[in-house]
Amino acid sequence: MPKILLTGASGQLGTRLRQWFAVRGRPFLATDIVAPADGAAVELVDLANGAEVDRLMIRDISAVVHFGGMASEAGWQTLLEANIMGTYNVFEAARKAAVTRVIFASSYHVQGMYPTSGEPVAPEDPYRPDSLYGVSKAFGETLSRLYFDKFGIECLAIRICAASHPSSPRDARLWFSQDDMTSLVDHALDVPVLGHRTMFGISDNPHAFFRNSPHADFGWSPGHGALELGTPDPRAPLDTADPRQRLIGGAFTQWGHPDDEASARS
Template sequence: MKKLVLTGAAGRLGSYLRVPLSKMCETLVSTDIADGLGKLLPNETYVQADLADFAAMEAVVKGADMVVHFGAIVDEAPFETLLGPNLIGSYNIWESARRHGVRRVVYASSIHAVGMHPKTEAIGINAAHRPDGFYGLAKCFTEDLARMYWDKEGIEAVCLRILSCANVTNPRAVGSWLSYDDMIHLVERAIDTPIAGFSIIYGVSDNDRAPVDNSGARHLGYRPQDNAEQFAEEIYAKAGVLDPQDPANMCHGGPFASTPMGQSAMMALNLDTDDKGKD
């Protein structure tokens, strides 16, 4: 590829993606609302831009072969807060892609698009949308937007329903963990698979207790290597007995399923993010 665009490049996951993505293209254009990224890679340029600004996004996307769209507010928040970056921003990316002939958009969706499904149901990639808040609703919107642009305009899309990409610190993560290495592998396969069409795949490592089924997305070639079972005994011992009536324990969305709509749920996850960049 000549040009690859990465949105959310200053975020935690975007920071892990910059180096591997730079190896897949002649020019990596990283963008975020942050003032900068520090030292840039040899073939990387940085554009400070707001996802909600259509003209800015169109300028960034122009000439790109693909877009890796990881930019967003990554938490539950009031609808009005999420509207610009998480909904309008998605429209701006796909409409810019249409106008400039972008082949494919790889999108950081989330388990929260289906977060109210119970974990006792091993849901597959065709599970009905069942968001656990406004954040999950924005993921549903963007998945449907991506499907529409594939059906109507032929823009391929790979929607990565990431479960939890951080160090394992809680019982939920024993099943939902996506290691950083597997996350990079997942994005690489979403980019270099020859034909993607419209695809959904769960971003989860090869955990013994993974509560989702990726068998319907094997065409993407994602074969995770890490397994959170190594942490299970210690994590479960510390947590004690969990309440099976609590949606935070019973639902795929974890604390997002029990937190009131519009209120932050990230703190309840007790994430150990081992930050490479900035949130």
């Protein structure tokens, strides 16, 4: 039976997707580079190893939900292997195996250097990455465009915002309900024609820093918003004297080059 290949299945969002697919009765093959904390069956594969990814992709895969890779800032070599080589290997293995749909977990950090005081940022606004991590996700989005235009692999790139419970008004403006996340992935897997599109993974929050462009042919909208959480209130003012609140990327915008910091510690 055809199944979904889920990468990053041991992470926070990957675990949520595993549970959701199981409830929905969707066959899937879960993989990660580390074992999950809950002891579930997850195949251990390094996505930087193209041959290993090729072997996964020929196991009757119908679509890929690619949430694997490094989920924060890291040194260049780590991001090169996890997020650039790994993402390339996923798309290339999909091409060779004639798998024609990929859901790609990108990040709002591709536009993290925009000011919080400006107009909401749209997906088509220029990249302004706040980190090497953001650069690695911009690479994945651009790669997905190539593989759609040249090889016909449909893709939804989800610029995931703050998927954990918010701890500040800034976080609340960025909140992405995990229920909204699962419904968006579900919808992207099932919509008859996906094409190539980029959307922010963000719920219906007041004063949100991002706005999705209309996707009338796609037919999805978030079902949750940060006001339902009570606190923190996304409508509360931000302290823009704090540089972590002045730019959308928060603390990511203030960190130096991670390889310089690693050298200083050694």
